Amino acid sequence: xxxxxxxxxxxxxxxxxxxxxxxxEPAVGKSCLIKRYCEQRFVSKYVATxxxxxxxxxxxxxxxxxxxxFWDLAGGEEYAEIRNEFYKDAQGGILVFDVNSRQSFxxxxxxxxxxxxxxxxxxxxxxCGNKSDVGKRVVxxxxxxxxxxLHGLPYFETTAKDGxxxxxxxxxxxxxxxxxxxx
Numbered sequence: 001x002x003x004x005x006x007x008x009x010x011x012x013x014x015x016x017x018x019x020x021x022x023x024x025e026p027a028v029g030k031s032c033l034i035k036r037y038c039e040q041r042f043v044s045k046y047v048a049t050x051x052x053x054x055x056x057x058x059x060x061x062x063x064x065x066x067x068x069x070f071w072d073l074a075g076g077e078e079y080a081e082i083r084n085e086f087y088k089d090a091q092g093g094i095l096v097f098d099v100n101s102r103q104s105f106x107x108x109x110x111x112x113x114x115x116x117x118x119x120x121x122x123x124x125x126x127x128c129g130n131k132s133d134v135g136k137r138v139v140x141x142x143x144x145x146x147x148x149x150l151h152g153l154p155y156f157e158t159t160a161k162d163g164x165x166x167x168x169x170x171x172x173x174x175x176x177x178x179x180x181x182x183x
Contacts, residue, residue: 016066018177019089021120023111024096025104026075029130032160033094034070037170042161049074051082061178068174088119092177094169099129099144099157100136108147124176126154128169133159 022030031049036042038057053072058065071090073083095111097104108127115123127148129139141157148155154176156169 016064017069018066018091018174018181019069019071020173020177021071021073021086021090021093021115021123022096023073023093023115024075025098025101025107025111028075028096028098028101028104029158029160030075030094030096031072033096033128033130033158033166033169034072036160036163036166038070040163042163044161048076049079051079052086059174061174066174066178084114084118087115090115090120090123091181092124092173093120093126094128094173095125095153096128096130097139097144098131099139100131100134102138105129105139105143105147112151122180124173124180125151126156126169126173126176127151129155129157130160132157132164133162 022034024030026048031053032042034055038055049072051074055070055072057068057070059068060066071086073086093115095108097108115121127144129141129144144155144157154172156165156172158165158169160166
């Protein structure tokens with residue numbers, strides 16, 4: 001008895017995953033930026049991240065299905081031991097400061113060093129000056145640009161509340177990551 005001619009089904013390609021981390025001082029809006037991008041919403045009540053928060057968003061990059069794994073790292077000093085376990089194998093990250101907080105801007109060097117020392121040295125980063133809508137600005141766009149240029153980072157000013165530049169920032173980050181991993 002003849003068997004029917006079956007078409008060969010190609011094996012399923014495993015989903016491409018990229019690991020993205022968020023780093024910066026507490027209350028600069030790291031979680032809000034991720035929530036704005038992933039869920040298109042803003043939560044106005046501040047709730048500090050305890051340790052690490054995690055989320056996944058499927059997207060398409062260059063025609064390939066990609067699952068972006070977001071690791072939102074708490075900025076509080078009391079979470080350093082927990083946070084330090086999650087830098088390893090990060091392929092990209094957002095380095096965030098609040099344009100209304102000089103201290104959060106001045107801490108950027110610390111966050112770069114910590115990320116590099118603890119396993120994210122090869123990750124692609126973007127610099128994000130968040131809360132540009134608040135109006136109590138103490139860090140100029142020029143200062144943000146200079147820091148970014150010094151460290152070879154693209155610079156974005158965002159507002160998680162209104163969503164301004166959030167999608168553009170993440171897409172620029174994903175493009176940098178994809179360029180490095182060559183999808």
